[in-house]
């Protein structure tokens with residue numbers, strides 16, 4: 001019986017499109033960041049808060065990835081930022097060909113940068129290069145400070161770690177999350193990772209993240225690996 005290595009074939013197709021996307025972002029001089037986290041850590045809320053905070057400084061477009069529905073795309077659309085929704089119909093990650101098709105629907109020349117919100121999943125998306133300039137992993141404090149140690153792949157590959165929902169920490173709350181432990185474990189995996197603790201709800205910590213974003217959008221290729 002003849003065996004067909006389907007996994008390898010799919011990956012090769014993805015790599016081909018990822019390389020084309022790298023060339024696209026380079027040619028258009030646009031920063032593209034791929035946001036990855038478990039479901040519900042706050043990716044869409046962070047994007048909305050960031051878009052609103054930076055609306056007079058940089059123009060942001062968004063590619064939304066979800067298994068089903070356009071709930072997140074509609075939330076982004078309410079900010080007036082251009083947005084394209086991709087539904088993966090069950091797949092746990094976005095692919096480079098999907099990003100290539102979505103880019104044709106975005107007014108790229110009018111934008112300073114593009115965010116991709118990947119499907120909520122801390123494992124699968126980290127294995128699929130989309131051609132982005134960098135990955136941003138979001139970890140919310142309700143998920144536990146052991147996640148960098150337990151799910152090392154995405155923390156090792158990401159340019160930025162956003163520790164979200166810090167408004168849930170502190171005396172009198174039910175959440176215990178050791179920020180220093182999470183930071184140390186992430187840095188053991190990736191000594192260059194930029195870490196911003198923040199709350200997309202209250203806005204605490206958002207300024208440092210936004211300053212980093214403005215600088216990175218001005219110089220999309222600096223310090224990134226695709």
Ligand SMILES: Nc1nc2c(ncn2[C@@H]2O[C@H](COP(=O)(O)OP(=O)(O)OP(=O)(O)O)[C@@H](O)[C@H]2O)c(=O)[nH]1
Pocket residue numbers: 037038039040041042043044045046072119120121164165166167168198199200201202
């Ligand atoms: N307390 C608190 N809640 C937050 C914060 N950020 C987001 N949330 C809440 O967390 C829930 C999930 O937020 P989303 O932004 O939808 O999370 P997501 O990562 O985009 O979720 P998926 O797209 O389904 O993976 C919502 O109820 C938000 O209001 C925060 O900083 N603090």
Ligand SMILES: [Mg+2]
Pocket residue numbers: 043044045072117
């Ligand atoms: Mg979302």
